[in-house]
Amino acid sequence: MKNIQYLFACLFVFLFASCKDDENNVIPTVDHFLVAEGKTASGKKVKLWSAEKDLLVAYNKLYVSVQNADSSYTGDPAVTLTPVMDMGTMKHSSPVEQPVYDASTKLYPAGVVFSMPSGDMGSWTVTAKVDQEEVTFPVNIKSSPANTKYTTTFVGSDGTAYTITLVDPSGPKIGLNDLVVLVNRRESMMSFPAVQGLTLEVTPEMPSMGHGSPNNVNPAFTSGGRYAGKVNFTMTGDWRLHFKVLKGSTVLAQDVALDLLF
Structure with missing residues (x-):
């Protein structure tokens, strides 16, 4: 009987520890919209999230999540964002509030100002640099609503x-x-x-x-x-x-x- 109780106790501890590990690996992204995702050369999973469904010609609240290949977290890698509008004959960037890690959410909140919409004039990308590795995401930027200028x-x-x-x-x-x-x-x-x-x-x-x-x-x-x-x-x-x-x-x-x- 004691052996059975011991086995149940071990099983409970194992399951509890596994659940805690799973919880630690889950990124809380409630109310965030997934914009794009990719991997670095070393296998880190990098995802770009937005506070709103659409990205606009305006100030946009963005978030970056970074996980190892096994979905675990190690440390707090340096993350920067670089938006680029490619107009064919020229390229330009735009103002950025660079990401700062938030340990409570495991996300890197940031702010990006997109100055013009995607379309015939050109296309936007956002490059996330994680330590010394880069992942580039294509993003679609919509015009701000009629009669607004943000x-x-x-x-x-x-x-x-x-x-x-x-x-x-x-x-x-x-x-x-x-x-x-x-x-x-x-x-x-x-x-x-x-x-x-x-x-x-x-x-x-x-x-x-x-x-x-x-x-x-x-x-x-x-x-x-x-x-x-x-x-x-x-x-x-x-x-x-x-x-x-x-x-x-x-x-x-x-x-x-x-x-x-x-």
């Missing part, structure tokens, strides 16, 4: 090309919303570093109704290329966010506009 590029009075992109509100509502924008500069066609130390002034307008809104808070620099403030939407419909951009006392641009519709 990202735009302007040339400042200093002759530099800047990109300003709406990060939040991603789901705008009536009332006071968190406002986050990402600002990058074009160093080259393949490099778009974040810009710090600017002053942004925001003025919301509802073009179809001819009015603005009160109680807005100008976005202030937080980290990377992010600037955070508040924007007040008094009703649903079309809204345009006008930004005045300054570098010290120098006005880089008087009116840079992003458009929302909800």
Whole structure:
């Protein structure tokens, strides 16, 4: 009888340990959409996930998962993303918030701004570099919805090309919303570093109704290329966010506009 009890105890421990191992190897991807997957030369499984079903000309929340060939995890490999638009006669990249590992989800959250849609003009890829190995994924980028503009590029009075992109509100509502924008500069066609130390002034307008809104808070620099403030939407419909951009006392641009519709 004791032998039988001992065997059952061993079996329970084995099954429990196996289940725990399986749990440790499962990537929690609830509410994430699989964009593409591939393998490195050494057999690592690399997957690209998105917070939304479609990738748009906008700021896109992306996630990378990395597993060994046996689906296990070892360490925290360095991961970077490089988006590239191939237009045939030329190639260019776009602004990126590089992945940072989140141990609680076993994912690498990142942000990528796609500046134009896939189509006749060219095609997009995203290359994930895991340590020294690379996996390149083809991705399809759709135009943002009609009457919206979530990202735009302007040339400042200093002759530099800047990109300003709406990060939040991603789901705008009536009332006071968190406002986050990402600002990058074009160093080259393949490099778009974040810009710090600017002053942004925001003025919301509802073009179809001819009015603005009160109680807005100008976005202030937080980290990377992010600037955070508040924007007040008094009703649903079309809204345009006008930004005045300054570098010290120098006005880089008087009116840079992003458009929302909800």
